[in-house]
Amino acid sequence: MPKKKFQNDAVFLNQIPEFENVETTKLEKNYLKVIYTNLFISFSLVSIILIITVANLELYNTGTIFEISLGLYFLFWLLIIIYYIMSFKRRSYRFRDHDVIYKYGVIYHTNVLIPFNRIQHIALHQGLFSRMYGLASLQFYTAGGATTDINIKGLKLETAQKFKTFVSEKIEKIDKR
């Protein structure tokens, strides 16, 4: 292997597409309702379990500690809701000619890029609540493993199907090349 060389900009190609300047599409607004529904179900389940526990162990009283814990419990859920809304707002995607870009993340602003010629297979998922709002999610798998598999949730079913066909056709073309 050669010795270290210093900064040498000629290694980078000029005039190639830049992913950071690409406009991305946000998820469908309706998907937020699916998120709310899921959160509500989790909230109800956790609360019911807690109520049963409290009732069984006779922990209920009107003391300050109990009130503070109750307040903290609701604050915790409020924070979770805010986090999910922020996370929803940060997610966006874009299909380019040769790859797909997915952006997400509240704390870590993340971009994942998968070229079509590295996609192993595609899956279209539809959960119970997503189906009520006519939504679907589209997942792309690569040989690189689950860390960077893109799963775009909250697409309209037609959009998801359209992109699935679009990518499938691209893959087929690449394989025949």
Added chain:
Amino acid sequence: MKKEIVDKYSVFRKQSKVGALVFLFDSIRKNAVNFLFILVPTGFDLLVFVIVSLVFIFILSIYAYIQYYYFEYSFDFEKSEFLVKKGWLKKTKLSVPFEKIQQVNINQNIIHKIFSLHEIQMDTAGSKDTEVDIKAVSREIAEDFKEISETIKKRISKSFDKNIDIKTSEESLEIDLITLVKTGLTSRYFETLGAIIALFFAGVAMLNDLEIDYAPVIVDLYYETDFNLFAVSIVIFVAIYIVLMVNLCLTLIKYYGYKAFKKLQNMEVKYGLIQTKSILLSPIKVQEFRSTQNWIQKRINLRNVRISQASSMNVAAPNRRNIVDVPGCSNEQMDKLFDIIYENKINDEIVVRPSIRKFLINLSFFTILPTIIFIILHKNVDFLNNTYFLNFSVFYFILSSFSAWRFYRNSMLFYSKNFIRIQSGFWDIKTKTIENYKIQSVMLYQAFWHKKFNLGSIILLTAGGMSYITTCNYDILKKITNNVMYNVETSKKRWM
């Protein structure tokens, strides 16, 4: 392909009806542990046992039937895709292009044999799980699948043949005994030390099992022993000696007679004293070329190399045939290996280094914070209020800040037209080399508090694993991402 087969499989088909039973037995096997959990509180009353079992099996039957009922598969021969529909509440449609199917396995377990059914599994490259698992089909359909997969395989091997170019040079690499001794004495300190410590604790556990009361002995020893320099250095000396000897023996037994040579377009590796191992390495499948060198090895021009190739994990995991280790070679020998495997050479490289913030953050979390805790403990806990503990704290402070500095200085990314090299480590310095066009996907991320400093991190994924570097100039990382994407998307070469 025969027209009748095309017609037969172009529509969505369910599995064999008896297949629902296979699902049932499968879920019973998987849920047996849960069943025991339900059963334990019932106190093993016979009546309760029968009722619980019946309810349990009833629920599982419904579950199995739903799984069976909503599972459909078909082939789309026009688009060359295999399709699966599954799920009741959460519906999934899966499409796997024929070209990506690496393997079609047809299995039979006892339940399959009773009902003369077959299970069909399809694997694609890289991922850990079987992508498609058709649990139960009749013999006839299994036969058809064999035929279809043969046709698919032929197609794949045709496209494979096109890309092979045979390098004619005959090269080989041998590792002599002296190099092996050197390697044994200079590498894998931490791993062996870890193993010895694990053995030590196993020994302690055994003493516990034998109910030997050793605690007072140790406490006596702690108070009676005069922790003078001589005693401490003898203990350290013995520890180092054991680690070195264990390493040396293991290396010699494992790698004795190491030889790597070129065979047509592949490389074959043979080694072993007691049991000779032989591994075939196909350059097109190589995903990662990793070399490791520590401070001592650098002085004597020695390094360890590990070459990982891609393959379907299910098949390869048991004996780890995907990984070729080269125990000790010189820089020249490594270059020779590199040339055997890769067509291209590494040209001009750009060096990307992390920001000094990385060092400062590591320093504050792993050096300053623990040291403060040590000092507080020293002041407040009687047991630790002695010079030895103070010495230990000072020793820890020096060693960990030095490590943090080495860790920061050695973290580097080298970008060139065909290769990316990522270096990391503080004692054993690892350098992973990956070919740009073999990258599967790129992940680029930035913590929101790093935005104003224009810092970010990058993860590059290949079928051989991931490589990453954190806290670097974000603009350069973006440039690298764009260039990698361009390289991959314009590449027509096979990546495995």
